[in-house]
Amino acid sequence: MDLATCLKKMELVGVLAFATVDSDGAPQIRNISAIHYESDAIYFFTARGKNFCRELLEDGRVQILCYTKYKEMIRMSAKAYAVPEEEQAKWRDIIFEEQPYLANVYPGDTRSIGIIFCIDRAEVEYFNLGVNPIFRDTYTLGGGTITKKGYNITEKCIGCGKCRTKCPQRCIEEGKPYRILQNHCLHCGNCYENCPVKAIVRE
Amino acid sequence: MDLATCLKKMELVGVLAFATVDSDGAPQIRNISAIHYESDAIYFFTARGKNFCRELLEDGRVQILCYTKYKEMIRMSAKAYAVPEEEQAKWRDIIFEEQPYLANVYPGDTRSIGIIFCIDRAEVEYFNLGVNPIFRDTYTLGGGTITKKGYNITEKCIGCGKCRTKCPQRCIEEGKPYRILQNHCLHCGNCYENCPVKAIVRE
Known part of the structure; x- marks a missing residue:
């Protein structure tokens, strides 16, 4: 296993769970599929009026969880940031082109309520419960640090x-x-x- | 849609994402499938040595996310608590009987490292992105309160x-x-x- 394969699996699974914390310090979780993958970063879309957006702007810490049909869990821990204003439209349109269903949810120019966040520095944990003994490993994206555990x-x-x-x-x-x-x-x-x-x- | 159907869908999907917060206030997320469903509560198994267990004992707030093949998201927000010592073995053995794979992960008496948590009061949100317009509703389990949003x-x-x-x-x-x-x-x-x-x- 390696970082590139983890990212590829995340992309293939498509719908991932994103956890953040709200202003009360409570955990918040939802599915996100409006994601574009580059080899060194991921970009994702949400709407400015959602609590998810507020939590990202106020705190930014996020964990993303991917579960495959082979009992693999891939978990990305990172701090997300809003991409600069001048790049927003570019990444938003790439995501809408890759995922045509988004135009049903946000038809016409209503996609302009969207905001694009980027993660380019992360810890990525791989955990396979489908083998015996189980297998785990940790990788970094963009020089993220590895948290000691266990x-x-x-x-x-x-x-x-x-x-x-x-x-x-x-x-x-x-x-x-x-x-x-x-x-x-x-x-x-x-x-x-x-x-x-x-x-x-x-x- | 109603609470009972939401719980049935969670049970059928099986592997759910659980979000908590750690002692740094950071979001933590992982998949859990060792869950037993009653009509008025859910019980789930984890090991006492895991960070997940520590987060539940120290804070207890948890959000659970279920995603179905029909683009439905079901989200349960609750405070989990460890069941009383005298009930631990009963619920643990029920979960191990319902899910035989657990005995591969924790063979023999190693299951005794497990701890059972219960949720019997929760807010349950249903969100369907597969219909147009989208549909959402909120239910309560055991008299949980509904958070105003939107x-x-x-x-x-x-x-x-x-x-x-x-x-x-x-x-x-x-x-x-x-x-x-x-x-x-x-x-x-x-x-x-x-x-x-x-x-x-x-x-």
């Missing part, structure tokens, strides 16, 4: 092997210390809860 | 009809004042931006 076994490990027997994905290797195979970890915390000497730390 | 035309309306010509869904009726058919409104804001006397208010 669990690690420290030097305090006494090598008892209890974590390995408790791991639902059998993704802990023997060694000094034992080692979690990060690409196969569910982040469920069962090793962490069961280590008798608290040698496992949460990132 | 636009209204006030008595300041001078009856010029400009809003009606600018509405992409043609969902504004003539009258004194003109009136927005709320079940067909996109919330795009085009009427609001174009009213010459600022007679239109945003909720």
Whole structure:
């Protein structure tokens, strides 16, 4: 798996879930399909009067989730920004040309109520629940940073092997210390809860 | 459309997107399918070591999004809570029985790392983009409240009809004042931006 394939899968799935936070700090989620993909950025359309637009302008943080028929989840974390005024019409018309149904929703010149946002810097997580053990990896778009997550076994490990027997994905290797195979970890915390000497730390 | 049909559609779609906020106030989103449906509540499974669990325990606000093949979006807004300790095993085992794949992810007794959350009070929004004009409605589960959204035309309306010509869904009726058919409104804001006397208010 790699970033380009993740973006291609997002484009093929088409309808994605976008999460933001509102002015009360509450989670907000909706489907968006009016998206144009470039190799180094995505552009998407919404209307200026929607709460989604307000949340993007006021906060900008967004997570985008794509689920494929093969039990793959692709998640993009980013800060979106409105493209400059002089580029708005260009990207809007590209999106309307690629997705003719949009002209039914916003016929004629009513598309001018739209605003185009761009994401060109993001963390992209890939998670496949359709393989055993599960597989995960993280990529960056435009130099985005990777957030540490999950669990690690420290030097305090006494090598008892209890974590390995408790791991639902059998993704802990023997060694000094034992080692979690990060690409196969569910982040469920069962090793962490069961280590008798608290040698496992949460990132 | 009604609440029971919305819940049935959510159950049939199966894999839903769940949005929460993390301790930085950032949006977090992931797919969840380990869900059991009752007529008056939903129960879902996650692992205690996941960030999702932490966000639910610390904040609890969640929005759940379902997208059907017929361009319908169903969105549930709620506060989730962990079910009492003595009921955890019952609901967990029901979910594992209904969805056998879960035993591959959490084999044997590793399912004990799971925690069951319940939603029994929620706002449920239905939005259909597959009809023209679009259709939306809102229902409540367990006495949840309905959040006002969108636009209204006030008595300041001078009856010029400009809003009606600018509405992409043609969902504004003539009258004194003109009136927005709320079940067909996109919330795009085009009427609001174009009213010459600022007679239109945003909720």
